[in-house]
Amino acid sequence: MASFSLPPIHDNPDGSWGPSSSNLPETFKFKDIPYAPYSKSDKLGRFADWNDISGDNRQAASGTAANPRTGTRGRRDGAQTFGSGLPSAFSFRVEDESSFSLVDNKTGAPRRGGAFTRGRGNNRGGNTPYNSRNPQRGGRGFMANRNTGQRGGRKGWRDWEKNNRTREASVAIDPSWQMLEEIEFHRLAKLRLEVDEPEDLEAYGRLYPYNKAYDRITTKTERPLQPVDRIKYNTTTSDDPIIQQLASKRTASIYATDIILSVLMCAPRSVYPWDIVIVREGNKVFFDKRDGGPFDTVTVNENAADPPQDPTAPNPSNPSEKAPEAPSINTATSLSLEATYINQNFGFQSVIETSPPPAVNFDKPNPFYGPDETEPLASCGYRYRVFDLGITEDEDIKICVRTEVDAYLPGQGSPLQGQGLTTIRALNEFDPRAPGAGGAPDWRSKLDSQRGAVVATEMKNNSCKLAKWAVQSILAGAEQMKIGYVSRANPRDNTRHVILSTASMRPMDFAGQLNVSLANGWGIVRTVADLCLKMPEGKYVLVKDPNKPVIRLYAVPFSAFTGEEEEEEGAASEEEVEP
Template sequence: MASFSLPPINDNPGGGWGPSSSNLPDQFKFKDIPYAPYSKSDKLGRFADWNDSSTDGRQTQQGGPGNQMQNTRGGGPGGRRRDGGQAFGSGTASAFAYFHVEDEASFSLVDNKGAPPRRGGFTRGGRGGARGGTSYNNNRGMQRGGRGGFAGRGGNNQRGGRRGWRDWDKNNRTRESSVVISPQWSMLEEIEFHRLAKLRLEVDDPVDLDSYGRLFAYDKSYDRITTKTERPLQPVDRIRYNTTTSDDPVIQELAAKNTATVYATDVILSVLMCAPRSVYPWDIVIVREGNNLFFDKRDGGPFDTVTVNENAADPPQDPTPPNPNNPTDKGTTPETPSINAATSLSLEATYINQNFGFQSVLENSAPAADLAHPNPFYGPDESEPLASCGYRYRVFDLGVTEDEDVRICVRTEVDAYTPGPGGVEAANQGSGLVTIRALNEFDARAQGAGGAPDWRAKLDAQRGAVVATEMKNNSCKLAKWTVQSVLAGADAMKIGYISRANARDNTRHVILTTASVRPTDFAAQLNVSLANGWGIVRSVTDLCMKMPEGKYVLVKDPNKPVIRLYSVPMAAFTGEEDDGEGFEEEGGE
């Protein structure tokens, strides 16, 4: 027959509910365990959250002082609480709480096992993964997800955390500096881009000193070209000079007269004024002689070529060179360079810009505008014909106060003048001037295309979509062109849209259309601030004027938004060095 016996009851005659510790058996005496308050809504721990049954990654919990409602974001099991009041029982009094230590920095994983096939070659990362968590892509590596990781929320800045194949490798790609930093150089200053972006200086209209060269009329028929009436780009044999500042005979004469404090060209100055937009490396050689500063470029340096999709999310890349410290590493350099590599695209874009400017002017059917003086770089021994080019030497006052004498003399360039009645006379007086540039399309399916639409299908009907994509992928290049046009006082800037005749052939091109914009209006469209650019120039000028006489080089870090000022020997970049100091040209720049 079933029976039931009562358990022993330990009475507490001293008062209160429950037995006293003196009446408890020895096996139940846990005197050293502190009391920890708890509630049913408490989490067991960050590493094991079995209570989260939310389906949309959000849930509302009651807790904290005053039983305030608090939102949490879970994203399935493993979710964590957002910033806010702590839930009841999770305070500092808990002796059982698990405290997470950020130790992933020293953690690495190498997995050579083959990955199972995944749908579309993507992996899901939830809403970016837990804090400090990792998500894998085809077992080839590891990347951080979630807030504080390398990827944005959801990975690739998209809700849902979808990442593409080999996207983990994009953050590991490094560029080489545009100039080899010698150990003998001393770094004087380091300036981050976010500091440059805060500078402002309003500058008045410039004073024109003199003009040189000959200008041809712009051919307006190029404004009427459409994708249905495309015109082939033809190579034209012309000479155009891009002499650095110190070698300019006109600037040498002006410097001898103490015309200004700083001397530069519009190409060099535009790079400095648009520095916060730049991604590729560059360098400017600065020479101080007395109270004068000369901003120079190196021969064969980054200023002689045009970049392509520099600001794209995944810009064109050059093949990886072999590692000299690892004899087994042969790199990824193919025997034949790809036509869509960064260096190849840069040379192609430079070729397109030069020939489009030579081709789109009228050399015979319209009179040429001869400026005040002939081309200062064209010698009597030259036999090849000159390109249409005019040089305007202008002085800008960078003084903050009336008593401050800080002026910069800039050699600016224009490419043509607007034809019509009075066009030649107007060009001689500095009006109706035109600058000519060209954007190029290579292969929409190639790496580095930046999601550009098909120009032949979109230019006529949806030009805005093409322009918006180019403004995103080539923000720095377009900003520099616009600043150069504003510095030169050009009334219009002609931008040609030029594509390959065949995506696999980089030697034949066609002109699809030409757009005409006003430089000042286009600067507002691109959000280019001339005041910010002048503030950068003035800050660099003040920094260099504090230094003693000598030679310096301003270098943009190849992989960080930082510029650095180095002091270099006077023989640097002149070919007179014995230690091999020189430059290493970066592809795509």
């Protein structure tokens, strides 16, 4: 007779589904295989998830594999995968997955002639040879990369060392100085303050008319830049006798010049270090510059991806190290001095000093020209203006600014009424193939036919400098800006230059093209002013970090940045030497 015997049932007293491992016989073949929840709707990229979720640095596991395109786990519709909340038994550590990163998921045919990478040389000592031109790229300093067929290729020569180069601060930070505040640039970029039209107080100086013949210069009719012997003053705020008179009348609570104020308003764009000396006297605050500091020169390609570099100084602790050769004419310091020379002489040369049309004298003469001076004055007008920084009507926070204009446009109205005033600046080209050129095209071949490309490159490489020029023109109430394009007559000679063209623009329109926000600039000024007005009387310095987008406010002694501090240090050293 046929019979049927029931198999043994391994009961689980805990109540969960399935038998317990403690109830299974030792001979059971599948005893140690764990159970994992699974749903047929899950999308599996692999058979098992080997990620360890038991460690302290692992994410919660899911029942599906990672999506190789997005790097995320779970279903594409965003819903939680079935069983993803339960611990996985397949918990084995795989270290190689944590180092994986998606580089590029696009496919495309390689460029004709192979990939190209910008040739960058090592700028130590300024003896780097020029990169060879590539005929397929119009001679812009690109070279073919023979080592790889992928787009982009390998980086330039010794790029790892360029990234590690550090700049020196514009002023040495003494250990005894007390740091009072530190503000990151991303916080400054969020500030906003709307300011009304300023009040004109007084005007000083003499203006010559702008020579409109410079507007018709092209690369085919270039004109040499001539050195002109003229005097133009750049006196700091505290040494200005007119500001001292206005401060005694309590005209405002803050006093500054347009050059200092433009640096502060365009601070988030700055890369090179700078510093502003702040003096608090009673209820008055003066923003000053140091003699010989960064405000007396013009930067070149400050915002370029690979800006000009100064040669590395020799290591004093290593006497066997080879000293750098003669400095190159394309270093950051040399280019800055060259740009300053070009700016001054282009402004002096592009005005008409012989009548007609006649020069325009403001109400009062130049306040800095002494009776002992014999050299002629440059065309310059100083306008003292007051801006109201108060947010409410009860706040009495005003800033008095000394602004400058360089010439006037004849036939545009009366300059004495603020009509036809203009500022004159100059951009300079040194060598489009040299390191630090920032990918600038050759002006002689592109300026007439592709001016937009030249302007776009300059707006990228000199964003901070152009923004400061626009802000200075707006503060002065100028109606026009004249920007000359000046290049070297020979790329290897930084003493002879030629004027290739001159552009005219309205300051407000130019600021809009540069994406300059005056409301943001006034917000920065008001924030710094509030910090200084909270401090007790004394001297302070606002320093831009040379290598980070940060500004710091320090409290310094009254003798800082003056000859008294140096004399005290010299006297102390003499006392130590004496027996």
